Amino acid sequence: MAASRSLILARCFSTSVARAQLVKPPIQIYGISGRYAHALYSAASKDKKLDAVEKDLTTLKGLFDTDIKFAEYISNPTLKRSDKKDALLGVLKKKNCDTVTVNMFNLMVDNGRVNKIPEVLNAFNRIMSSHRGEVVVVATTAQSLDEKELKGLQEAIKGFLKKGESLKLETKVHCHFAMISFVKISGLKRLLIRNQLYTQKYTSF
Secondary structure: OHHHHHHHHHHHHOOOOOOOOOOOOOOOOOHHHHHHHHHHHHHHHHOOOHHHHHHHHHHHHHHHHHOHHHHHHHHOOOOOHHHHHHHHHHHHHHOOOOHHHHHHHHHHHHOOOHHHHHHHHHHHHHHHHHHOOEEEEEEEEOOOOOHHHHHHHHHHHHOOOOOOOEEEEEEEEOHHHOOOEEEEEOOEEEEEEOOEEEEEEOOOO
């Protein structure tokens, strides 16, 4: 069902004639944001515009992260959908975004999914990281790591990577973690204690 919905979405904003089948993304992301991200990946793949679309979404994410007034305006449920559409599409055209990108966000506004835009941006970024063979790792520690500790952590995590994969490490600090560090890698939560990694499945993190 999710795949068929993604295919319908892809057909709505792809500019390619050869769009009968959905191009399967390297990873599966569930929910509404996942369906839009999958459809965008498929449409951009068929039009050979993945790099252009990724650049567009990076620009848009930066705008949502830095321009609070713009983000609040777009997500304001009391405003007319047409006004938000004009504002969003105006920005996309000003930034010279690709037609595939413009069509996708035009569809999201029409479908009343504008509040899902930040989630779609993050979902597409995850898909593209996987597309490049990157494994996104988020390490949360009790305090900031120095250069030696960071290098040791990178070496420890690399032991879990498969051939052809590359590490994309993000670090966070949480004072309540004391001497225990948590490392989130591809659906697993790993506890790092004295340079040893202990693995367990997690449901939320």
